[in-house]
Amino acid sequence: MYDLIVLGAGAVGENVADRAVQGGLTVALVEHELVGGECSYWACMPSKALLRSGAVLRAVQHVPGAAEAVTGKLDVQAVLARRNSFTHDWNDDSQAEWVASAGITLVRGFGRLTGTKEVTVTASDRSETVLTAQHAVAIATGSDAFIPDIDGLRAAKPWTSRDATSARQTPDGLVIIGGGVVATEMATAYAGFDTTVTLISRGGLLSGMEPFAGEMVTKALRDLGATVLLNTETKRVQRNENGVVVETGDGSVITASEVLVATGRTPRTQDIGLETVGLTPGKWLETDDTLLVPGFDWLYAVGDVNHRALLTHQGKYQARAAGDVIAARAKGKPVSADPWGTHVATADHESVPQVTFTDPEVASVGLTADAAAKAGYNNIRVVDYEIGNVAGASVHADGYEGKARMVVDEDRSVILGVTFVGPDVSELLQAATFAVVGQVPIARLWHAVPAYPTMNEIWLRLLETYGRPRG
Numbered sequence: 180m181y182d183l184i185v186l187g188a189g190a191v192g193e194n195v196a197d198r199a200v201q202g203g204l205t206v207a208l209v210e211h212e213l214v215g216g217e218c219s220y221w222a223c224m225p226s227k228a229l230l231r232s233g234a235v236l237r238a239v240q241h242v243p244g245a246a247e248a249v250t251g252k253l254d255v256q257a258v259l260a261r262r263n264s265f266t267h268d269w270n271d272d273s274q275a276e277w278v279a280s281a282g283i284t285l286v287r288g289f290g291r292l293t294g295t296k297e298v299t300v301t302a303s304d305r306s307e308t309v310l311t312a313q314h315a316v317a318i319a320t321g322s323d324a325f326i327p328d329i330d331g332l333r334a335a336k337p338w339t340s341r342d343a344t345s346a347r348q349t350p351d352g353l354v355i356i357g358g359g360v361v362a363t364e365m366a367t368a369y370a371g372f373d374t375t376v377t378l379i380s381r382g383g384l385l386s387g388m389e390p391f392a393g394e395m396v397t398k399a400l401r402d403l404g405a406t407v408l409l410n411t412e413t414k415r416v417q418r419n420e421n422g423v424v425v426e427t428g429d430g431s432v433i434t435a436s437e438v439l440v441a442t443g444r445t446p447r448t449q450d451i452g453l454e455t456v457g458l459t460p461g462k463w464l465e466t467d468d469t470l471l472v473p474g475f476d477w478l479y480a481v482g483d484v485n486h487r488a489l490l491t492h493q494g495k496y497q498a499r500a501a502g503d504v505i506a507a508r509a510k511g512k513p514v515s516a517d518p519w520g521t522h523v524a525t526a527d528h529e530s531v532p533q534v535t536f537t538d539p540e541v542a543s544v545g546l547t548a549d550a551a552a553k554a555g556y557n558n559i560r561v562v563d564y565e566i567g568n569v570a571g572a573s574v575h576a577d578g579y580e581g582k583a584r585m586v587v588d589e590d591r592s593v594i595l596g597v598t599f600v601g602p603d604v605s606e607l608l609q610a611a612t613f614a615v616v617g618q619v620p621i622a623r624l625w626h627a628v629p630a631y632p633t634m635n636e637i638w639l640r641l642l643e644t645y646g647r648p649r650g
């Protein structure tokens with residue numbers, strides 16, 4: 180008997196377990212693949228490792244003096260080898276060691292709910308262990324790539340994000356279906372490897388973000404040599420002895436070695452016994468802000484599986500709240516569940532930061548102008564500024580091109596959202612997150628002076644463009 184059973188040892192499950200142990204609970208953590216989950220082995224870390232070398236090379240090419248010193252092309256094998264070092268060659272020994280050192284019991288095998296507070300784990304030798312929880316079960320099983328119902332796609336054995344991030348060799352030609360984060364990041368990485376990349380998006384690129392983000396990334400991908408087909412349906416996919424043949428809605432035919440499907444995610448809830456507790460398998464798990472599934476006092480859903488924000492940092496934020504609240508409830512301690520309290524993931528609603536590591540990078544937090552209007556903010560003001568006009572950016576790289584947008588709630592004089600697009604803007608994001616989460620009044624932000632000449636001077640320019648509120 181454990182106080183808590185956590186199903187899934189991705190970044191999120193690990194953190195739920197860790198916080199609960201720190202809160203004085205005993206925890207079993209169930210994992211059937213690699214401890215560390217998608218982020219460590221097939222998502223964030225390998226994808227960023229694949230992108231980083233190309234980004235560095237392009238950065239150097241925009242700084243005379245350095246540019247003359249670096250004239251070669253990317254060494255793709257060295258990039259792949261560096262990627263492998265991040266994934267530890269897909270070996271999770273070090274993460275399993277961390278789990279043990281944190282006082283968490285790791286149970287290897289595939290876990291399913293088999294009743295209230297009960298999880299049955301099937302090990303690789305088919306032996307079964309029944310675990311019971313005194314207080315709670317947390318589902319942190321994550322998500323899988325979603326394969327849409329496109330004629331021939333499944334049969335063509337497409338690459339998913341797992342294949343794109345773990346490839347041992349780069350293909351000569353890659354067709355990417357999708358226009359979101361995975362599609363644009365992988366198009367950027369592979370175009371830099373001299374793979375012939377064709378991206379097919381049924382709409383624009385990065386559609387949930389400010390429109391200029393997708394437009395700038397489209398231009399940049401084309402400049403990198405990728406073909407970007409917008410507002411284009413993928414009609415049919417076929418694999419033959421030479422690779423794949425992809426037919427688009429307008430009748431064009433593209434042949435390539437591989438096709439990557441990057442059309443979103445589907446929850447890993449199909450086969451985890453949800454029906455044994457009255458829930459429907461295959462659906463995202465809804466939760467309240469303490470990550471508790473409605474109708475239960477013992478079942479939590481944390482990370483990708485609850486579909487609140489499919490990002491590692493946001494899942495880990497939820498995990499800290501969930502691990503702490505499970506421990507507090509188990510020990511009969513006070514629960515802080517008001518907005519922005521200790522035991523809630525309030526920031527999930529309107530304050531999520533995200534960086535898309537394309538070139539230019541897209542860094543955003545909070546609401547876009549469109550999302551703010553849809554959320555019912557009817558007195559907003561949008562302030563735009565070219566980042567290239569900031570002294571720090573001109574020193575950073577010759578011909579720096581970037582754009583910033585700040586969305587202000589005029590009723591409260593606070594920032595609802597900020598988007599930066601440009602080389603190396605990712606490190607500007609945390610200041611924006613402080614402003615949005617802290618709901619710092621614009622008048623006070625005028626006293627937060629950015630150092631000269633850094634790219635952070637974009638803040639001063641946005642505020643000057645907005646105008647100084649009267650004190």
Ligand SMILES: Cc1cc2nc3c(=O)[nH]c(=O)nc-3n(C[C@H](O)[C@H](O)[C@H](O)COP(=O)(O)OP(=O)(O)OC[C@H]3O[C@@H](n4cnc5c(N)ncnc54)[C@H](O)[C@@H]3O)c2cc1C
Pocket residue numbers: 186187188189190191192209210211212213214215216217218221222223224226227288289290291319320321322340344361447450451481482483484488489490491492493494
């Ligand atoms: C290509 C790509 C790049 C990304 N890059 C970023 C990025 O740069 N930054 C960012 O913040 N986010 C990024 N993400 C998103 C990020 O990977 C996810 O949000 C994150 O991995 C979710 O963590 P999780 O713990 O909820 O799920 P997962 O990491 O999927 O972990 C779930 C774990 O549960 C295990 N499991 C599932 N079912 C069972 C079962 N029945 N029994 C036992 N174990 C089970 C799985 O094996 C897995 O280890 C990226 C995603 C992709 C696809």
Ligand SMILES: NC(=O)c1ccc[n+]([C@@H]2O[C@H](COP(=O)([O-])OP(=O)(O)OC[C@H]3O[C@@H](n4cnc5c(N)ncnc54)[C@H](O)[C@@H]3O)[C@@H](O)[C@H]2O)c1
Pocket residue numbers: 327328356357358359360361362364380381382385386413441442443444488489490533534535536
């Ligand atoms: N840097 C990062 O933070 C990062 C990087 C990669 C992934 N992620 C996370 O992983 C998640 C998955 O990324 P993703 O790019 O797969 O999803 P996404 O939701 O970002 O994009 C999905 C894309 O697929 C398209 N699409 C959906 N259904 C389709 C269909 N039937 N036919 C054709 N196109 C279709 C959509 O129009 C969209 O362009 C994201 O939610 C993101 O948060 C984050």
